[in-house]
Amino acid sequence: xxxxxxxxxxxxxxxxxxxxxxxxxxxxxxxxxxxxxxxxxxxxxxxxxxxxxxxxxxxxxxxxxxxxxxxxxxxxxxxxxxxxxxxxxxxxxxxxxxxxxxxxxxxxxxxxxxxxxxxxxxxxxxxxxxxxxxxxxxxxxxxxxxxxxxxxxxxxxxxxxxxxxxxxxxxxxxxxxxxxxxxxxxxxxxxxxxxxxxxxxxxxxxxxxxxxxxxxxxxxxxxxxxxxxxxxxxxxxxxxxxxxxxxxxxxxxxxxxxxxxxxxxxxxxxxxxxxxxxxxxxxxxxxxxxxxxxxxxxxxxxxxxxxxxxxxxxxxxxxxxxxxxxxxxxxxxxxxxxxxxxxxxxxxxxxxxxxxxxxxxxxxxxxxxxxxxxxxxxxxxxxxxxxxxxxxxxxxxxxxxxxxxxxxxxxxxxxxxx
Numbered sequence: 190x191x192x193x194x195x196x197x198x199x200x201x202x203x204x205x206x207x208x209x210x211x212x213x214x215x216x217x218x219x220x221x222x223x224x225x226x227x228x229x230x231x232x233x234x235x236x237x238x239x240x241x242x243x244x245x246x247x248x249x250x251x252x253x254x255x256x257x258x259x260x261x262x263x264x265x266x267x268x269x270x271x272x273x274x275x276x277x278x279x280x281x282x283x284x285x286x287x288x289x290x291x292x293x294x295x296x297x298x299x300x301x302x303x304x305x306x307x308x309x310x311x312x313x314x315x316x317x318x319x320x321x322x323x324x325x326x327x328x329x330x331x332x333x334x335x336x337x338x339x340x341x342x343x344x345x346x347x348x349x350x351x352x353x354x355x356x357x358x359x360x361x362x363x364x365x366x367x368x369x370x371x372x373x374x375x376x377x378x379x380x381x382x383x384x385x386x387x388x389x390x391x392x393x394x395x396x397x398x399x400x401x402x403x404x405x406x407x408x409x410x411x412x413x414x415x416x417x418x419x420x421x422x423x424x425x426x427x428x429x430x431x432x433x434x435x436x437x438x439x440x441x442x443x444x445x446x447x448x449x450x451x452x453x454x455x456x457x458x459x460x461x462x463x464x465x466x467x468x469x470x471x472x473x474x475x476x477x478x479x480x481x482x483x484x485x486x487x488x489x490x491x492x493x494x495x496x497x498x499x500x501x502x503x504x505x506x507x508x509x510x511x512x513x514x515x516x517x518x519x520x521x522x523x524x525x526x527x528x529x530x531x532x533x534x535x536x537x538x539x540x541x542x543x544x545x546x547x548x549x550x551x552x553x554x555x556x557x558x559x560x561x562x563x564x565x566x567x568x569x570x571x572x573x574x575x576x577x578x579x580x581x582x583x584x585x586x587x588x589x590x591x592x593x594x595x596x597x598x599x600x601x602x603x604x605x606x607x
Contacts, residue, residue: 206275206276207221208272211231270554328348335347358384362384389414390415437483450568466562469490474487477551507567
């Protein structure tokens, strides 16, 4: 039996793996070729869904999973997403967005007020949610998975240590942490490297948690956290670090970001920018991610970043591209989320859990198999600010793990999904 009109779309689309689709009327049809990738079965529960998804597949696929319009019957959600996403990328490498939607998503402006609302939508959701699926230091960014590393905690410690080496911090240096999260990076740089750190965030929960952590660790005299936009920060710093924040800047605000980076960095200063990016020409993020997870977000291509570094006369002293590291991090987050899924369903509802599952799995697929990776840009004002070889990043002697102070007990506050 035919799954009209979905059969026409899937017949043209599926070229990786094998997808079986069963609808509410008992129709069942298989697309693709066995042995070319994973196999999965998609059970559609709503007769109207086969028409809805044709309007905007990049958005409606995720909405359908959230709402229970379809479920995975055989295989896993990761298998099904790999089949669809890899096949779609082969057919249209620049994604499924139309030209008008692409232009609109790329040209949106994140004013200070809008940026605050966008950040609070995700990061002020529920404190306990993050304490249960992140590592002990609450690092909500890509870990660094050296050979042999198997734990999320070790990968996140290694990430912070690697970044600290690139910053070449000496005791007493001033550091600005743009997008300081729950305080882990700032506290590490103060506690283990002797820096005097200022962290800025737009998330109320992150700010309150960071202040409490600094107080409990006895670091309040060396670390200051502010609930403010980086664009309003005065002064000048020896070092600037920004991990996982640039994704929220917005394409129209890139020039402004680098202008402030130049303004805030001392003449002999060094900055480290850590961001998810793509290895394709510019395009907007997935429509579902933009609507439900990270409103206002945009992932840069290198072709958008390097001209801005040149414009300000800065040196791109080092560029490192982390491939697959973030996918492994997302796998660890997903495993921990599933471990506590029953609690999340009780605190929120089943729709929220399915939304979060889709977010973690669709993002991991993009970072493991498609066009996304992590860029680490080491930026300097002076040609000699950074050593001319990279030996300082990889000391000959093994480095013992940096001490980690236990985070404060969770101050969970349930908030509705915006």
